[in-house]
Amino acid sequence: MPRHAAVTGWGHYAPEKVLTNRDLEGMLDTSDEWIRTRTGICERRIAAHDETTSTMCAIAAQRALDKAHMAAIDLDLIICATTTPDTLMPATACLVQDSIGAANAGAFDLNTACTGFVYGLVMASQFIQSGAYDRVLVVGGETLSRFLNWQDRTTCILFGDGAGAVVLEATEDESGLLSFVLGSQGSGGPLLTIAGGGAAKPASPETVAAGDHYLYMRGNEIFKFAVRSMVQAAGEALTKAGLTQEDVRVVVPHQANVRILRATQEALGLPWESVFVNVDRYGNTSAASVGIALSECADLGMLRPGDNLLFIAFGGGLTWASAVMRWADVDAIVAAREESPNVI
Ligand SMILES: CC(C)(COP(=O)(O)OP(=O)(O)OC[C@H]1O[C@@H](n2cnc3c(N)ncnc32)[C@H](O)[C@@H]1OP(=O)(O)O)[C@@H](O)C(=O)NCCC(=O)NCCS
Known part of the structure; x- marks a missing residue:
C-alpha cells in the first residue's frame, strides 16, 4: 500500500502586541504610506518580554495537535524551522518537545530562513513516506524582533514574530505532497x-x-x-x-x-x-x-x-x-x- 503524509492538524500563534506603521512613524524616519505601498505591510506582532521562539512554537504546536485530536506523546518526531532559536544549543525543537510533553519524539532544528517551513514539510513527508515514522510535527517560529536594529528603517519595518505548526500523519489516502x-x-x-x-x-x-x-x-x-x-x-x-x-x-x-x-x-x-x-x-x-x-x-x-x-x-x-x-x-x-x- 502506498503511504502518504497528510496534514491533519494545524495551528498558529501570534503575540498580542501589535506594532502598526503609525507606531513606527513615531520611532523612525518612515511613513505608513511608504511602508504600505512598498511592502503591503500594515502591522506586525512583537513578542512580549517573556515570550521566545520556543514558547510561541509550543502554543502553535499544541493547537495543531488539538486540531488533529492527537496527544503529544504519540508524536514520533518534531522538526522546528527557525532562524531565531532561543539558544544556539539546545535546539528549540527540544524545548518544544519538553514543553508539550512529546516524550517519544526525536527533535531537531532546521535553518533555511524563510523557506524553513516548506523544507520542514518536505522533510517530514520523507520520514513518513519511507515508513520510518507515522506522526511528525512541523513547527516554524521566529522572534525576529530581537535581531532587528530598530534604528534601521530599511529592515525593521519588514519583520514580525509568531509561529505556525502542522501535524502530518501516515495515510493511504491519495493526499499529501x-x-x-x-x-x-x-x-x-x-x-x-x-x-x-x-x-x-x-x-x-x-x-x-x-x-x-x-x-x-x-x-x-x-x-x-x-x-x-x-x-x-x-x-x-x-x-x-x-x-x-x-x-x-x-x-x-x-x-x-x-x-x-x-x-x-x-x-x-x-x-x-x-x-x-x-x-x-x-x-x-x-x-x-x-x-x-x-x-x-x-x-x-x-x-x-x-x-x-x-x-x-x-x-x-x-x-x-x-x-x-x-x-x-x-x-x-x-x-x-x-x-x-x-x-x-
Ligand atoms: C526592502 C524593500 C521594501 C525596499 O523597497 P524598494 O522599493 O526596493 O526601496 P529602495 O531600497 O530602492 O529604497 C528607496 C528609497 O526609500 C528609502 N527607504 C528605505 N526604507 C524606508 C522606510 N522604511 N521608510 C521610508 N523610506 C525608506 C531608501 O532610503 C531609499 O531612499 P533614497 O532613494 O533616497 O536612497 C524591497 O527591496 C524589498 O521588499 N525587498 C525584499 C526584501 C525581503 O523580502 N526580505 C526578506 C527575504 S525572506
Missing part, C-alpha cells in the same frame, strides 16, 4: 545575514559595537532573487506533479512583500484570488510565515479534500522551495484513527 523543489545558492548568503554570534564571529564587545548581531539585508537584490527563484521553482514543482496552473486552488506563499507576491503570481499566470495573503497583518515572520498562512487558510475553511495547494518560498541562505500538496479528507483520517488507533 505530490512534488517538491528545494534549492540553494550559498554565494548569495551575504545578501541576508545575521553575521555575529556564530563561530565565524563569536560575540564580543567589538561585534556588538558593530551591530553584527542584527539582521542585515540588501533588499533590492533579494527582491529580484525572490521573484526569479519562486517562479522557477513553482513551475518545476507543478511539472513534476503533472499539474498546470489551472489545477492549483490555493497558493500558500512565504509572506515577505505583496509586490513580490504580485510579480510572482503574474509571471506564473495564476489568478491573484488564489494567492493567500496575510503579510499586511503579520509582516515577514520568516520560517513561521508559511505555517501561519496555511493554518489561517485551513481555519477559514478554504481547503477542501482533493484541493491542490502550491507552496512557494525564498529566503536567506540563499534558499528557495516550492511544493505541491493535495489536501486530505482530514475528518475521515482523524475518524479512522480514533476508531482503530494502531492501524497504518
Whole structure:
C-alpha cells in the first residue's frame, strides 16, 4: 500500500502586541504610506518580554495537535524551522518537545530562513513516506524582533514574530505532497545575514559595537532573487506533479512583500484570488510565515479534500522551495484513527 503524509492538524500563534506603521512613524524616519505601498505591510506582532521562539512554537504546536485530536506523546518526531532559536544549543525543537510533553519524539532544528517551513514539510513527508515514522510535527517560529536594529528603517519595518505548526500523519489516502523543489545558492548568503554570534564571529564587545548581531539585508537584490527563484521553482514543482496552473486552488506563499507576491503570481499566470495573503497583518515572520498562512487558510475553511495547494518560498541562505500538496479528507483520517488507533 502506498503511504502518504497528510496534514491533519494545524495551528498558529501570534503575540498580542501589535506594532502598526503609525507606531513606527513615531520611532523612525518612515511613513505608513511608504511602508504600505512598498511592502503591503500594515502591522506586525512583537513578542512580549517573556515570550521566545520556543514558547510561541509550543502554543502553535499544541493547537495543531488539538486540531488533529492527537496527544503529544504519540508524536514520533518534531522538526522546528527557525532562524531565531532561543539558544544556539539546545535546539528549540527540544524545548518544544519538553514543553508539550512529546516524550517519544526525536527533535531537531532546521535553518533555511524563510523557506524553513516548506523544507520542514518536505522533510517530514520523507520520514513518513519511507515508513520510518507515522506522526511528525512541523513547527516554524521566529522572534525576529530581537535581531532587528530598530534604528534601521530599511529592515525593521519588514519583520514580525509568531509561529505556525502542522501535524502530518501516515495515510493511504491519495493526499499529501505530490512534488517538491528545494534549492540553494550559498554565494548569495551575504545578501541576508545575521553575521555575529556564530563561530565565524563569536560575540564580543567589538561585534556588538558593530551591530553584527542584527539582521542585515540588501533588499533590492533579494527582491529580484525572490521573484526569479519562486517562479522557477513553482513551475518545476507543478511539472513534476503533472499539474498546470489551472489545477492549483490555493497558493500558500512565504509572506515577505505583496509586490513580490504580485510579480510572482503574474509571471506564473495564476489568478491573484488564489494567492493567500496575510503579510499586511503579520509582516515577514520568516520560517513561521508559511505555517501561519496555511493554518489561517485551513481555519477559514478554504481547503477542501482533493484541493491542490502550491507552496512557494525564498529566503536567506540563499534558499528557495516550492511544493505541491493535495489536501486530505482530514475528518475521515482523524475518524479512522480514533476508531482503530494502531492501524497504518
Ligand atoms: C526592502 C524593500 C521594501 C525596499 O523597497 P524598494 O522599493 O526596493 O526601496 P529602495 O531600497 O530602492 O529604497 C528607496 C528609497 O526609500 C528609502 N527607504 C528605505 N526604507 C524606508 C522606510 N522604511 N521608510 C521610508 N523610506 C525608506 C531608501 O532610503 C531609499 O531612499 P533614497 O532613494 O533616497 O536612497 C524591497 O527591496 C524589498 O521588499 N525587498 C525584499 C526584501 C525581503 O523580502 N526580505 C526578506 C527575504 S525572506
